[in-house]
Amino acid sequence: xxxxxxxxxxxxxxxxxxxxxxxxxxxxxxxxxxxxxxxxxxxxxxxxxxxxxxxxxxxxxxxxxxxxxxxxxxxxxxxxxxxxxxxxxxxxxxxxxxxxxxxxxxxxxxxxxxxxxxxxxxxxxxxxxxxxxxxxxxxxxxxxxxxxxxxxxxxxxxxxxxxxxxxxxxxxxxxxxxxxxxxxxxxxxxxxxxxxxxxxxxxxxxxxxxxxxxxxxxxxxxxxxxxxxxxxxxxxxxxxxxxxxxxxxxxxxxxxxxxxxxxxxxxxxxxxxxxxxxxxxxxxxxxxxxxxxxxxxxxxxxxxxxxxxxxxxxxxxxxxxxxxxxxxxxxxxxxxxxxxxxxxxxxxxxxxxxxxxxxxxxxxxxxxxxxxxxxxxxxxxxxxxxxxxxxxxx
Amino acid sequence: xxxxxxxxxxxxxxxxxxxxxxxxxxxxxxxxxxxxxxxxxxxxxxxxxxxxxxxxxxxxxxxxxxxxxxxxxxxxxxxxxxxxxxxxxxxxxxxxxxxxxxxxxxxxxxxxxxxxxxxxxxxxxxxxxxxxxxxxxxxxxxxxxxxxxxxxxxxxxxxxxxxxxxxxxxxxxxxxxxxxxxxxxxxxxxxxxxxxxxxxxxxxxxxxxxxxxxxxxxxxxxxxxxxxxxxxxxxxxxxxxxxxxxxxxxxxxxxxxxxxxxx
Numbered sequence: 001x002x003x004x005x006x007x008x009x010x011x012x013x014x015x016x017x018x019x020x021x022x023x024x025x026x027x028x029x030x031x032x033x034x035x036x037x038x039x040x041x042x043x044x045x046x047x048x049x050x051x052x053x054x055x056x057x058x059x060x061x062x063x064x065x066x067x068x069x070x071x072x073x074x075x076x077x078x079x080x081x082x083x084x085x086x087x088x089x090x091x092x093x094x095x096x097x098x099x100x101x102x103x104x105x106x107x108x109x110x111x112x113x114x115x116x117x118x119x120x121x122x123x124x125x126x127x128x129x130x131x132x133x134x135x136x137x138x139x140x141x142x143x144x145x146x147x148x149x150x151x152x153x154x155x156x157x158x159x160x161x162x163x164x165x166x167x168x169x170x171x172x173x174x175x176x177x178x179x180x181x182x183x184x185x186x187x188x189x190x191x192x193x194x195x196x197x198x199x200x201x202x203x204x205x206x207x208x209x210x211x212x213x214x215x216x217x218x219x220x221x222x223x224x225x226x227x228x229x230x231x232x233x234x235x236x237x238x239x240x241x242x243x244x245x246x247x248x249x250x251x252x253x254x255x256x257x258x259x260x261x262x263x264x265x266x267x268x269x270x271x272x273x274x275x276x277x278x279x280x281x282x283x284x285x286x287x288x289x290x291x292x293x294x295x296x297x298x299x300x301x302x303x304x305x306x307x308x309x310x311x312x313x314x315x316x317x318x319x320x321x322x323x324x325x326x327x328x329x330x331x332x333x334x335x336x337x338x339x340x341x342x343x344x345x346x347x348x349x350x351x352x353x354x355x356x357x358x359x360x361x362x363x364x365x366x367x368x369x370x371x372x373x374x375x376x377x378x379x380x381x382x383x384x385x386x387x388x389x390x391x392x393x394x
Numbered sequence: 395x396x397x398x399x400x401x402x403x404x405x406x407x408x409x410x411x412x413x414x415x416x417x418x419x420x421x422x423x424x425x426x427x428x429x430x431x432x433x434x435x436x437x438x439x440x441x442x443x444x445x446x447x448x449x450x451x452x453x454x455x456x457x458x459x460x461x462x463x464x465x466x467x468x469x470x471x472x473x474x475x476x477x478x479x480x481x482x483x484x485x486x487x488x489x490x491x492x493x494x495x496x497x498x499x500x501x502x503x504x505x506x507x508x509x510x511x512x513x514x515x516x517x518x519x520x521x522x523x524x525x526x527x528x529x530x531x532x533x534x535x536x537x538x539x540x541x542x543x544x545x546x547x548x549x550x551x552x553x554x555x556x557x558x559x560x561x562x563x564x565x566x567x568x569x570x571x572x573x574x575x576x577x578x579x580x581x582x583x584x585x586x587x588x589x590x591x592x593x594x595x596x597x598x599x600x601x602x603x604x605x606x607x608x609x610x611x612x613x614x615x616x617x618x619x620x621x622x623x624x625x626x627x628x629x630x631x632x633x634x635x636x637x638x639x640x641x642x643x644x645x646x647x648x649x650x651x652x653x654x655x656x657x
Contacts, residue, residue: 017525018522019493019520019521019522019525020520020522021449021450021519021520021544022519022522022523022543022544022545022546022549022568023450023519023544023546023548023568023571023572025522025548025549025553026548026549026550164456164460165446165447165460170447174447174449177449178449178450178452178573181449181450181571181572181573182571182572182573183571184546184548184571185548185571279498281494281497281498282492282493282494282497282520283447283494284447284449285449285520292494292498294498295468295469295470295495295498295499296445296469296494296495296496296497296498296499297445297446297463297468297495298446298447298494
């Protein structure tokens with residue numbers, strides 16, 4: 001049985017599905033009926049890959065981090081998604097979905113964003129294709145990710161504040177879904193992570209799978225091997241992790257490490273460590289693990305990184321966790337910040353704070369020695385300067 | 395006899411269904427509002443089970459849900475409040491809410507509780523027809539609960555027929571593409587949609603909801619259906635005019651009065 005392949009009804013093991021209000025049924029049905037055939041169309045593929053090459057700047061390098069490797073006694077490669085146009089892996093998905101939206105005849109695009117990376121990546125492709133673009137973003141995130149808000153506006157997108165609940169990614173997603181309910185015919189919703197109703201988790205994972213596809217080729221060239229021993233990625237909703245794991249998920253020789261945000265500590269009440277704190281339930285149209293009260297109300301998460309500040313994970317990751325296929329480790333705000341500084345000073349790369357979580361985990365894995373490891377460097381830290389400055393310990 | 399079925403057998407037109415959120419504006423208002431609604435002449439009552447992330451709801455019902463949750467409302471407590479209510483009210487009661495709190499409660503335990511306190515039906519917008527059919531239909535049937543399905547202007551004729559087939563009681567006809575909330579008037583395209591569904595001669599009656607807010611929109615909706623559902627406008631009224639019996643009476647009168655005089 002495959003870990004990465006979704007069932008006909010949209011399930012990974014016990015997780016997934018499409019628990020959507022009737023209002024969204026036509027949109028989801030349309031997407032479900034068309035996404036596989038569109039993605040398999042050679043003309044689409046060619047256009048998608050041409051944009052990834054010439055617009056996004058792919059393939060991104062697989063970089064041997066020598067000083068980091070020396071420190072941990074392992075061979076550590078960094079998959080440089082931070083070098084993608086717009087500064088993170090998010091654009092792999094938005095390029096794909098905008099082409100798909102065009103083929104579905106949609107005229108307008110909406111999206112949610114947490115850190116603003118997906119918002120910027122969506123605004124970017126909308127500018128590229130001349131499509132109207134509205135981005136929903138939590139009020140709290142608008143304040144802490146100011147540069148990305150301005151980037152979206154410069155690109156011509158309208159940024160709308162989500163002011164309900166915790167005013168972060170979860171609420172931005174709610175608002176985007178409500179907008180879609182109200183504009184069902186001419187609008188495509190570009191979800192930025194492997195969350196939401198089927199077929200979104202599968203579709204987004206496929207668009208991000210270019211990451212592991214390239215890793216395989218690059219490791220072959222550099223090391224003469226078909227797969228690494230271990231891949232590491234941070235998980236909020238889980239799109240960069242899905243892309244990093246994609247071609248390795250069914251190869252049990254590859255250890256999949258998923259790094260969640262513990263926030264101020266798993267038991268602090270201010271955390272976003274979904275697998276540690278979550279239970280099965282339904283969030284944003286999908287059965288998955290989510291943080292909730294015993295009465296089934298969704299809990300407000302906390303992470304210093306806006307992109308990981310989400311009370312659920314994609315159903316694929318819930319399945320990787322529940323089946324034991326993935327190893328989930330939580331990293332606290334402080335540990336992540338320190339790891340971000342370490343990477344900056346050891347390798348000359350300032351990572352996004354989301355990505356810093358993936359590096360902090362190196363101190364928590366005791367079987368690193370001698371291994372060939374790939375860490376997905378999912379985004380760069382330019383957007384996070386304010387948070388680094390506020391934290392101040394460098 | 396199932397109270398929803400009985401009502402539909404007895405009354406043929408101008409049914410008024412009123413929605414409000416349990417535990418709003420105050421935690422203990424749930425039952426007094428129910429009593430007042432029956433007394434004021436509501437034909438059906440929909441009680442909202444507040445949820446943190448109500449995807450199909452606009453700002454008014456979202457805010458009332460947040461306030462109800464802050465007041466301390468949860469499912470166990472709602473059932474406790476509803477205990478014994480059938481000794482004083484006979485109006486059909488429908489619970490409306492989202493799937494996650496119910497799944498945490500346990501679907502079978504939830505349905506058993508509904509039957510025990512005298513709930514007649516459920517409206518769960520994020521429970522798709524397919525999932526209901528595969529997983530939950532037997533348990534709804536076991537406890538005599540009607541599952542009320544939604545249709546929208548975008549629902550295909552084929553799907554409306556399938557929903558009609560699976561429905562019991564009535565079909566909730568969402569008046570427009572959108573979330574819950576009061577709107578002005580009834581547009582021509584909405585009328586065309588109402589007529590289209592009316593012409594399908596479904597085996598179940600429809601009640602029109604979303605955007606029905608006053609006598610005018612209620613009357614208009616009743617031309618094309620067996621009745622209409624009012625939610626957000628009532629929530630707003632409770633906020634501004636209070637939740638006492640006289641206030642509830644005034645609201646129901648304001649909706650019904652002219653429609654009865656027009657007849």
